[in-house]
Amino acid sequence: MHKVFGSSNFAAAVRRLVLAAFAVFVTLVAAVGTVQANPKYAGIVIDAKTGKVLYSENADSLRYPASLTKMMTLYMVFEALEAGRISLNSKVPFSANAAKEPPSKLGVGTGRSITVEQAILALVTRSANDVATALAEHLGGSEQRFAQMMTAKARGLGMTKTTYRNAHGLPNTAQMTTARDQARLGIALRQHFPQYYGYFSTRSFRFGKQTIGNHNRLLGQVRGVDGIKTGYTRAAGYNLATSAEAGGRSIVAVVLGATSGARRNAQMTNLVQRYLPAASSTRGGSNLIAKNDTSVAPVAATASVSADLPNLPHTGPLPDPRYNGVAQAYAASPSGNAASAALNTLRPVAPAASNASPVPVPQPAPAYLPNEGAAVAPAPATQSVAAAATTPPDVDAMTTASTVPSAGWVVQIGTSPDKELAMNLLRDAQEKGGKVLRSATPFTVAFGDGASQIYRARFGGFDDQRDAVNACNALKKKGIRCWAAAQ
Structure with missing residues (x-):
């Protein structure tokens, strides 16, 4: 072999590459063998x-x-x-x-x-x-x-x-x-x-x-x-x-x-x-699995969750129990949907019919997925709320947690371990929300550190509970899940 390749080092390197490729091949063959032979x-x-x-x-x-x-x-x-x-x-x-x-x-x-x-x-x-x-x-x-x-x-x-x-x-x-x-x-x-x-x-x-x-x-x-x-x-x-x-x-x-x-x-x-290369590349996605509230209602002892509510925007997200009277309303609500029972402004969504087939069947309503191509109108990050009423704040000029409005209410639309993906959530929400978010300020809040850090995507600048709840309710009708909470 040395004569063929002219160098013992080169020959050794080639042998290592061949052995590595063979090991990968054997592993994949073993995997296929597992499929064929393993009951x-x-x-x-x-x-x-x-x-x-x-x-x-x-x-x-x-x-x-x-x-x-x-x-x-x-x-x-x-x-x-x-x-x-x-x-x-x-x-x-x-x-x-x-x-x-x-x-x-x-x-x-x-x-x-x-x-x-x-x-x-x-x-x-x-x-x-x-x-x-x-x-x-x-x-x-x-x-x-x-x-x-x-x-x-x-x-x-x-x-x-x-x-x-x-x-x-x-x-x-x-x-x-x-x-x-x-x-x-x-x-x-x-x-x-x-x-x-x-x-x-x-x-x-x-x-x-x-x-x-x-x-x-x-x-x-x-x-x-x-x-x-x-x-x-x-x-x-x-x-x-x-x-x-x-x-x-x-x-x-x-x-x-x-x-x-x-x-x-x-x-x-x-x-x-x-x-994966054989899957469909059509834009968006179908809501393949119907989402139904079919689980057994939890016991009443788990209804009261208000004692441990965090402060925003540094911790959270804060779901609907922050609203007044939700814990008590939950205990009396057979559906377990505390927000729907406590607030008339949060209209409950009727559950879709159950799809009992074991094969996923496409449903007509599209699921909310981040839209990376969503466009937003540019605007200075320091613009006033009054100016934002006509020009939506630019997601690409988002504020940080230290510069968001210090008072009022916020609406959170999701979390992501990647800041850019959190920004995509905000872009998509702005595009779908239209005038609902016209005067809101988009921002992300980092939570945790190192590999466990996540980014929470939020809109701020709502003056009171009713404005934030109404905005969130409108977003839900557009297929965007959210929570509203006081800062």
Whole structure:
């Protein structure tokens, strides 16, 4: 070989390249072999814009979800945030039952508590079982009741073969799902809660002296991948639900029952790289999964959430419970929608009909997604409110938290781990909101630090509660989710 290449160093380098390429090839072949030979395997890839199934194998066969269960736990948390039953700064207490859950866990002791936002980050990164149980008890009153709520929500989302018995995914023979059901849930998380979906791309977060990394190794390694969740138990095998978006295309893929983490990751990499380019590139997206309030109403003990309300704009976001009388109205409201019960200006939206088919079916109403191409009229960042009444403030000249109006009310429309994406939310809201936001001042507020930092997209300059609530109500009619709160 030395004679052929003329240099032992060059020959060694070539050998290393060949071996590396061969290793990649073997890994991908092993992943395909896992599909063909592993009886536990199930997989699916769905175009998140059209609902078209791009790939499917054993997609409707029952499997154990393992920690993919926490996707539904987080769906319930996001729903409670949006409904105003909790805020990101609400405290989640840990009972002895929650604290004793086996690893992976955060290790919060009995009688201690963390914030809802810390709980979200702990589920996304460490997949903490103790945190999942604490959230279940906090939102449902008991672990059993919360599991009933999760199962009811699954039915409302068209997950016809999924049953939950706990919030964390630790072994329970009655807790079953399918690859198709988990793909539906992944699409629902992205489309129903764009203001929270950015949490799934969190690489790591700080908790005390710990820096906790994400179990999802595909983040930052495979183009387009932005979450969602890993899972493993001996009975389930290695599971992974993944969302990927690039070049105007978007897919959700699920792999269940792989025989190792490496094979699971290799198979998912293969699916994303093969099917993301084949997905639709049409602009915008359809609301594939109907959003229905079908879960069991939480117990009355969880209705009062006003004692832990944060101050804005430095903490938050602050959902509807900030409004006067909401906690009391929630307790008397069978729907659990405190804001609708307390304020006539917040008109409740009638739930859409449930789509019970296990295959995602496109619905006519478009979901609210960031529109990067939205244009806004330029204006100086220091303009007065009076001037803004005729010329909308320029999102590209946004103010910082230190220069926003110090009084009045704000409307928050979402959060993102990336400042530019938060600005995109503001641009899109300005374009869709029209005169509703003509006199409002767009700004972002950074919260947290390091890898866990997020940016909250807000509009300020509302003189009183009624102006802010009316603006938010008008935005909701245009498909933009929001909250209004006093500074």
